[in-house]
Amino acid sequence: MPTRADALSLVHEWTQSESLRKHMLAVETAMRAYALKLGEDQESWGVAGLIHDFDYERFPNEAQAADAEHPAEGVRHLRSLGWPEAICEAVLGHAHYTGVPRVSTMAKALFAVDELTGLITASALVKPSKAVRDVDVAGVRKKMKDKAFARGVNRDDIVQGAEALGVPLDEHIGIVLAAMQENAEALGLGGVPPAASASTTISSDA
Known part of the structure; x- marks a missing residue:
């Protein structure tokens, strides 16, 4: 089983x-x-997400042929490198165009949280505080309805992902939001001082 350190090394390489790493x-x-x-x-699921x-x-x-692009x-x-098939299949399954079915719960969860984390991040960064602690479930639902906001986020994937997991949408958003709030500093979403410029650059060694 690859470790988190193994995954993080590949991410950095x-x-x-910085935004993609986050x-x-x-x-x-x-x-x-x-x-x-x-x-x-938690370790194998975390590594798959990372x-x-x-x-x-x-x-x-x-950018290239379907079998020569991400992922x-x-x-x-x-x-x-000998990584487990469970992780490899989950990674392939998070993209529709690979045609790889999401059979495992890990694969379903990866698909379900991927776009949602992007929407929550965007919701936090438009706050004056730029802090995920100031985001709530109702606010995320409102942003989902605003098609002009975070256009790159696929709303259908979020909804379908929650359904595949058998989790109500509000609960799904709440689970991911709470996790991101707990890890806000590492994600660059801990916020900035009120007087700081809105253009403050977020960076870390994570």
Whole structure:
């Protein structure tokens, strides 16, 4: 079983974008929360969340043939390193276009939390405080209805993901939001002093 350190090393090697690294950390956080809720292994689920987009910067969607883009290239590399098929299949399954069915609960959870973490992050960053602690479930639901907000976030994936897990949408949002709030500083969502400029750059070594 690869460790979190193994996954983080690959993330740093393959991804330079700080915002993309933070996204992967957010998905890891959400996956650990769901593993705890469902009685699953937090380490393997967390690692799956952390690694799921590590190849995106090098192989962006639709840049090449379907079998030579994210996440297929990344999974090819993971398999060459001997990573477990459960993680590889979950990573492949989080993208519709791979055609890989989401059979395991891990795969369903990864798909369900991926887009939602992006929506919650965006919801936090438009707050004056830029703090995820100031985001609530009702606010996230409101942002979901605003199609002009965070256009890159697929709302249907969030809804379908919650349904596949058998979790009511508000509860699903609440689980992921609470996890991100607990890990706010590492995710760059701890907020800025009121007097700080709205253009303050978020960075960390995470």
